[in-house]
Amino acid sequence: MRERHFSLPGRGPGTCHRVLTLSFGDPDARPHVHVQGGLHADEGPGMMAARQLADRLAEVEAAGGMRGHVTVVPFANPLGLGQVLHGDHSGRFDLYDGRNFNRDYPDLTEDAASALAGRLTDDAATNVALIRAALRTVLAARCPVGPAEALRHHLMGQALGADVVLDLHCDGEAEMHLYTQPAAWDRLAPLAALTGCRAVLLAEVSGGHPFDEALSGPWTALAARFPDCPVPMGCASTTVELRGRSDVCRDLGARDAGAILDYLTHLGVIAGAVDLPPPSCRPTPLAGSEALVAPAAGLLSYVAPLGATVAAGDPIAEITDLESGAVLPVRATTSGVFYARPATRIAEAGKRLGKIAGERPFRDGPLLSP
Template identity: 85%
Template sequence: MRERCFSFPGRGPGTRHQVLTLSFGDPDARPHVHVQGGLHADEGPGMMVARLLADLLAQAEAAGRLRGHVTVVPFANPLGLGQVLHGDHSGRFDLYDGRNFNRDYPDLSDDAAAGLEGRLTGDPQRNVALVRAALRAALQERQPVGPAEALRHHLMGLALDADVVLDLHCDGEAEMHLYTQPAAWDRLAPLATLTACRAVLLAEVSGGHPFDEALSGPWTAIAARFPDHPVPLGCASTTVELRGRSDVCRTQGLRDAGAIRDYLVHLGVLSGSVDLPPAACSPTPLAGSEALTAPAAGLLSYAVPLGSLVQAGQTVAEITDLETGAMIPVRASTTGVFYARPATRIAEAGKRLGKIAGDRPFRDGPLLSP
């Protein structure tokens, strides 16, 4: 295991932050898998799993099992880790400007494509190397200003060369689920199976330029730009949602880290063999995921547990009006798995109350929550 720290200035004079990266195996070996936790710094499960995965990888490396290369960032957002307001940790949004730490990553597609004009070949693997070099050059041309942009730039640089990227997150309360692009699904399906995902949400573009799409998106865009040249998907990236914020537990974390280790075996990063269990779900379009919203303010309770298959028209949540005592039902308009909900139980009008993974697309525009 090799440790590397990236140090960058904070916003105030005399302040600095640092990001730790742990590297396993030969840096030039393939496949290369990049794993990070805590980009939303108030989401502990991903940081726990990334840290425990590093311990498992250190053991595997000592046993001579590393065939590929793995980079692990246990805590990807030191800026957000330091944002504690009146005793509450706030790590999803930058308190300086309100921007989501997992949005606004650069789209390198156009700049990389410009650098590839007249250079692509008939050899798919040669083209993968050329695209990776063009993406690196496009990123290096950008000069980040301020700590949040310096962090985005650094994290992109760490992951840009990887064959597979796992960005570990969680929801308020949730079943295990993941988001990815359709082109990446075949490569990531074994991960969804090993982690027992109850929902898999696919979208070509989900909106907001999140970290995972900034890495896989350019590959599909460049392949479409140069249809006469074979350009395989050089990076399959995903946002993995490790249940809810309170699910920070070493026992559960070890199970999840073990599932990711088994996925690395499946990819050939680690020696050994692994049997894939039956899938717990089939992928559905992110455009078919219903976001339930509160029609009124009040106390929130749920009529069905997480993981339930709900039917269109079924009551999923109930809001109790504190002035009148009336109960206002919140019903599903689609059929699917009820896979996520907020951790709070006081609702304001318009609050998102839960997510249902339906198989019928009905939304467009930005598909992710802010």
């Protein structure tokens, strides 16, 4: 195991933050899988899984079991880890400007396409190497200003050369689920089966430029830009939602780390073999995911349990009006798996109350939560 530390400046004079990357196996070996936890710094399950994964990988490496290369960032957002307001941790949005830490990553496609014009070949492997080099060069030419942009720049640089990237998150309360691009699904389907995902949400572009799409998006875009040259999916990247915020314990972390280790074995990163379980769901379009919205303010309670398969018209939640005592039902308008909901039980008008993975696309524009 090799440790690398990256220091980035804080907002004020005399302040700084540090990001740790742990590396296992030959840095030049393939496949290379990059795993990070805690980009939203108030989401503990991913950090627990990443930390325990690193401990397990150290044992595998010491036993001579590494065949590929794995990099692990156990806590990807020290800026957010330091944001504690009146005793509550606030790690999803930068308190300086309100921006989501998992949005606004740079799109390297246009600059990379300009650098690659006339250079791609008839050989897919050669093209993968050329594209990776072009993406690195384009990123290196950017000059981030401020700690949040420096963090985005560093995290992209750590993951840019990987074949597979796992960005570990969680929801308020949720079943296991993941987000990825359609072109990456075949490579990530075994991970969904091994982790027991109840929902898989696919979108070519989900909106907001999140971390995972900044890494995988250029490959699909460049394949479309250069149709006469073979351009494989050089980076399959996904956001993995490890249940809910309160699901932080060493037993769950060990289970998640074990599932990722099995996936690494399936990919050939670790020596051995693994039997894949049957999938727990089939993928559905992110544009078909219904975001339930509170029509009024009040106390929130749920009728449908997480993980339930619901039909359009089924009651999902109830809002109790505190003045009149009236109970207002909130019903599904699509059919699918009820896979996520907030951890709070007080609703304001317009609050998102849950998500249902439906098979029929009906939304456009930005598809992710703010």
